[in-house]
Amino acid sequence: MSMIKDNLAHILENVASICARIKRDPSEITLIGVTKYSPVDQINEAIEAGLAYVGENRVQDAEQKFPLLKPGVIKHMIGHLQSNKVKLAVELFDLIESVDSLKLAQEIDKQAAQRNKVMDVLIQVNVSGEEQKFGVEKTGALQLIEAISKLNSIRVLGLMTMAPLTDNTNIIRKCFKDLKDLLDQIKDNMPDLDNVQMKYLSMGMSSDYEIALEEGANMIRIGSAIFK
Secondary structure, eight states: OOOHHHHHHHHHHHHHHHHHHHTOOGGGOEEEEEOTTOOHHHHHHHHHTTOOEEEESOHHHHHHHGGGSOTTOEEEEOSOOOGGGHHHHHHHOSEEEEEOOHHHHHHHHHHHHHTTOOEEEEEEBOTTOOTTSOSBOGGGHHHHHHHHTTOSSEEEEEEEOOOOSOSOHHHHHHHHHHHHHHHHHHHHHSOOBTTEEEEEEEOOOTTTHHHHHHTTOSEEEESTTTOO
């Protein structure tokens, strides 16, 4: 018997408990179920249990799974997106969390315009500065958003990052704190634009979402803790 329903309930209880402790409203937290390694029947079980958002890492996996999912679920692209997969990504996803260059944004804008769609995106920031990680550097994020703001068929809704794979919670916490500081800085320095709404901070996964919530995340991406 699958434990997915229980796992999801446990995470939501934990989120509520953390929010109570740090005086935040749990209804402001968006839980994204990361379905990278999960078959369709498990994802549908989670949707039946109340999961409203799913996140896929690969466009080709989304192409196979999404037509078989129960209706109504909101779909996020959370993995690295290559330019040659943008057309399909714009068709399949409601939000792309991994925009890290103007070139990629321009291709998203072009494909969205052809479909009379405004594509919602987050800017992926490589806060930790790790060479193997995707994402714009912290120092280039504001400039990138300003450039994207001139495009008509793409809307920036916030920032996303991935913490380093480490057991050192101080390093993880600093990474999340730096992204929150960057979000605040961009809010303070960006002119008021319809297509830039810095409202989402997507950070924290199964192993570190408690720290992410403490540091201001309002979008957490949980995979193994739901689909284990």
